[in-house]
Each structure stands twice: as C-alpha cells, then as structure tokens.
Amino acid sequence: MNTYIFDVDDTLYDQAQSFHKTVRKLFQVALSDEEIDQLYKASRKYSEILFDKSEAGEISQFEWQTGRIIAACKDFNIPIDTEKAAIFHETYVAEQNNITLFPEVEELLNLLYRDGKQLGILTNGEEKHQAMKIDQLGLNRWIPAEQTFISGSIGHAKPKREVFEFIEQKMDLDQSKTVYIGDNFEKDIIGAKQAGWQAIWMNHRKKGLPADAAYKPNYEVHSAKELLHLFSENS
DSSP: OOEEEEOOTTTTSOHHHHHHHHHHHHOOSOOOHHHHHHHHHHHHHHHHHHHHHHHTTSSOHHHHHHHHHHHHHHHTTOOOOHHHHHHHHHHHHHHGGGOOOOHHHHHHHHHHHHTTOEEEEEEOSOHHHHHHHHHHTTGGGTSOGGGEEEHHHHSOOTTOHHHHHHHHHHHTOOGGGEEEEESOIIIIIIHHHHTTOEEEEEOTTOOOOOTTOSOOOSEEESSHHHHHHHHHHHO
C-alpha cells in the first residue's frame, strides 16, 4: 500500500474522554463511568443521524450540536433544555482543546512517515472545529495541510462517493493502493469500500458488524495497540 488516509474523531484519539469531563462538570446527576459511556454512545448515535440532516439542510448546525445531547439525555431520563445543551456543546468543544493522540497512533504515524508512505486526513464536520482538533493533535508533523480534508470545506461528507473522489483527484491516488482507517462502520468503512479503497475498522468501541452489511473491512482492530501491531506485522 502506498497511501494511508485517517479519520480523526475516535480513531486517532479517545473522543469519550472530553465527553466524560464535560458531563462531570455540568451534570448534577450522579453517573458512573459506565453510565457516562452509555450516554456517550447514545450521543454519538444521534450525532450521526442529526449530522446527516444538517448536511442535507433539514436542520441547522446548532440543532445538530445541541440535539444530539438532548436526544441522548432523553433516553436516560436526564433533564436538559436547549440552553443547557448549548452550554454542554461549548464546554465539550473547550475540553477538546486538550485532546492527545493515542500513543500507539503517534508511533504508527512515525513508522509510516519514515517508510515514505503518503498520508492524509479525511474527517466529517464543521471546518473550524475539526481544524482546531487537527492542530491540537499536531498532525501537521506528518500530514501537510494540502492532504488534510474536512467535509465542511469540501461540500460533501462521508460516506458519499464524491468526497472520496475529491481526495483521489487532489492526492492523485491509486484506489487499489489506498487504505482508509476509521471508527465509524457506515461512514468510514462503507464509504471507503464503495470507493474501491481498502479499509481498516478501528473498532475500539467493539460494535457488532451489521448483519446486512454490503461490505466488510479488510481488517478490524479493537485498540490503537492492535492497529500498531497490524502494521508492525506487515512492515
């Protein structure tokens, strides 16, 4: 393989940590770590649904950002209104100013960079917010700005074929020698496989493979350590 493209959120770092810290700061309800994990998973589920509606112009970006925590809290009978949801989002964003790479991901990026592989980033989301996270993670140590792609600045989002074709043109990629690494099965794995790329599922939340999945990942790993080991084995 010549080219490796990475997702950002929950692939290169643990997105749940920022969520946990935000819940601890703002919620009066006493929740265990396991309960916050369940709330986080619900929030991510609704975030994906509402993100697609936002991309389609059916709801505003504000409704996406606040609606995901409102819907998740409703599932767990936790009271929250739009004003508090807005504060939650602002606090969550602030907490993401402190994110750090999984140590094994940093080691992997060093390994691929030394081997002369072409590296890129493809992430869904609003341009300014995602750019902040990319900067905080220091990804420009391995990946130049011209090989960093955010759906909000492209006009198409994963899993649409157009976003993958856009990157193919910009980076002059060979589909058969390109691998995408991401945590979201529908957005990342289905999107990449539909485009003719190979795909590695960074499934550290240990979700089940959908029974009706039209595609399967080339590899599935359950931690950053496993991801690094996969590349170390094949290097």
